[in-house]
Amino acid sequence: MVSATAGLLTLLYALPATAATAATAAGGADGRLCADGSAPVHDAAHADDAAHADDSAPADARIRPGSGGALADPESLTPAQVAQRERQFAQLQRGRSVGPLAQAAVTVPVVFHLISRDGSRYTGNVPDEMVHAQMRVLNDSYRGATGGVDTGFTFTLQAINRVIKPEWYPIWRGSPAVDEMKRELRRGGMETLNIYASHTNSEGTYGWSTFPQPAYNTNDGVVIQHETMPGGTARQYNLGDTAVHEVGHWLNLYHTFQNGCLNGGDQVADTADEETPALDCPVGKDTCATAGQDPIHNFMDYTEDTCTYEFTAGQAARMASAWSVYRAP
Numbered sequence: 001m002v003s004a005t006a007g008l009l010t011l012l013y014a015l016p017a018t019a020a021t022a023a024t025a026a027g028g029a030d031g032r033l034c035a036d037g038s039a040p041v042h043d044a045a046h047a048d049d050a051a052h053a054d055d056s057a058p059a060d061a062r063i064r065p066g067s068g069g070a071l072a073d074p075e076s077l078t079p080a081q082v083a084q085r086e087r088q089f090a091q092l093q094r095g096r097s098v099g100p101l102a103q104a105a106v107t108v109p110v111v112f113h114l115i116s117r118d119g120s121r122y123t124g125n126v127p128d129e130m131v132h133a134q135m136r137v138l139n140d141s142y143r144g145a146t147g148g149v150d151t152g153f154t155f156t157l158q159a160i161n162r163v164i165k166p167e168w169y170p171i172w173r174g175s176p177a178v179d180e181m182k183r184e185l186r187r188g189g190m191e192t193l194n195i196y197a198s199h200t201n202s203e204g205t206y207g208w209s210t211f212p213q214p215a216y217n218t219n220d221g222v223v224i225q226h227e228t229m230p231g232g233t234a235r236q237y238n239l240g241d242t243a244v245h246e247v248g249h250w251l252n253l254y255h256t257f258q259n260g261c262l263n264g265g266d267q268v269a270d271t272a273d274e275e276t277p278a279l280d281c282p283v284g285k286d287t288c289a290t291a292g293q294d295p296i297h298n299f300m301d302y303t304e305d306t307c308t309y310e311f312t313a314g315q316a317a318r319m320a321s322a323w324s325v326y327r328a329p
Contacts (some may be wrong), residue, residue, distance in 0.1 A: 047304075056120060078261045082254065085211070086267060089252070092325040105152045110135065113161045114192030115198035115228070116170035117328045124169065124198040124226050131160055133230035137240030138247065141299060141311070148299075148310025149205030151319055153251070154195065161185065170201035173208055175230055183218045191329045193250060194221035195243065198231065206237060209246040210303055222246040236280075239305035248300050253315055256301045261288035269316035273297045281307030 077085075077189040116125040136156050144150035168181045186194050190212070200206060200223060207224035210217070226244035227234040254266040256276040265273045272292030278285050278301050294305050297300075297310050311319075 018211075028290050034123050061248060063190050077254070077258060079237040079259050082259060082263070082267070085090040088214070089322070089325070093321060096324055105154070106320070106328075107154045107156055108193050109158045109188060110138075110155050110193045110195060111159050112157065112159060113194065113230050114194045115165065115168050115171065115181070115196060116162070117166050117199075119162075119164045125164070126197070126226050126229065126232075129158060130226075130229045131157070133239050134243055137230060138244060141241070141244045141309075142247075144311075146309040149313050149316050151311050151316040153319065153323075155247075158192075159187070161187075168198075171196065171221070172201055173205065178223075179219065182221060186218050188223060189329055190216055190220060190327045194214040196221060196223045197226040198223075199227075201223040206234065207242045207246045207251065209249040211249060212252050212322055214326065215315040219252075222250055232249060235305070241288065241299060241308050242298050245308075248311070248315070248319075251319040252326070253318065256295045256298050261290060266300065268312065268318055269297060270312045271300075276302070277302040279305055 013184040025312075097293075112125055112131050114126060117123040119125050121127070135155060138155045140146055141148070142151045142153040142155070163185065165181075168177050171178060181196070182194075187197070188194070188307060195213050205225075205227050207222065210220045213220065222243065224243050225234060226248060228237050228240070230240045232237065232238040234242075253268075255277065256266050256271050257277045258266045260275045261273045265271070272295050273288035273290045274294040275287035278294055278296040281293075282296060286292075286298055287294055293314075295301060297308055298315075299308050299311055300315070301308065
């Protein structure tokens with residue numbers, strides 16, 4: 001989701017913590033209930049929206065199925081907001097060059113923050129194996145093993161940081177607690193991907209992420225509902241693609257349906273224009289008069305995890321260029 005007043009964008013969640021420990025073991029995965037004791041609501045879509053934590057950095061999010069948010073996202077970017085970001089991006093690219101994709105191999109360090117209310121599996125303290133499984137999904141998706149192109153990005157887990165802090169649980173987008181959490185927990189420079197996993201309780205979103213920005217910002221990072229990780233209980237969205245989607249925003253990709261059929265759509269030439277987000281897996285969906293059916297299998301749409309499997313060459317080139325101007329150390 002994105003703030004109507006913000007000039008930059010921020011993607012999904014951020015988590016708070018006080019006590020932190022690094023871990024690298026292995027364990028099993030099972031189901032869980034929501035923070036209020038109810039069963040998780042999972043139905044049909046994951047949506048990314050642009051939101052802001054400090055009014056200086058907008059964000060994008062993935063909506064919980066059945067929440068209604070996927071089709072009525074109050075923080076979707078306007079064409080004017082996209083145009084503003086694209087002007088900034090073009091200005092930063094001047095004088096820089098990005099070589100062929102084969103030469104644009106990037107290794108991204110990752111720090112995983114697990115935010116829990118009481119240290120139990122059911123309130124976010126998932127086993128290490130779920131984190132390792134999520135890392136495998138990230139790497140398979142970005143290297144093209146699932147069916148898309150090899151984007152040149154590899155992700156390496158640096159640490160698992162377990163935090164028990166009721167004040168930061170659940171994660172509410174835009175709350176002072178989120179700002180505090182990120183200020184205390186964030187590690188590394190802009191090249192380090194900080195993922196905050198916990199129960200997310202913000203307008204039905206499964207996650208959100210900041211877009212890259214020209215200066216260091218402690219709000220930078222990705223927030224995901226922990227049950228969207230492989231082995232989680234987020235039905236239709238528990239294979240790990242929420243993180244893949246949100247990291248796409250972190251690397252400067254928009255939703256495939258951004259701007260609808262007009263204004264360059266998602267600013268990537270080889271993703272077909274799409275008027276509305278796709279939910280479930282609507283094969284044959286075609287909402288624009290321009291060439292090509294809607295890219296429902298693209299990681300940057302809202303379709304369920306069994307439906308999404310690809311990034312395009314154009315998206316890979318955009319991410320490589322954004323890395324060069326925003327995140328390269």
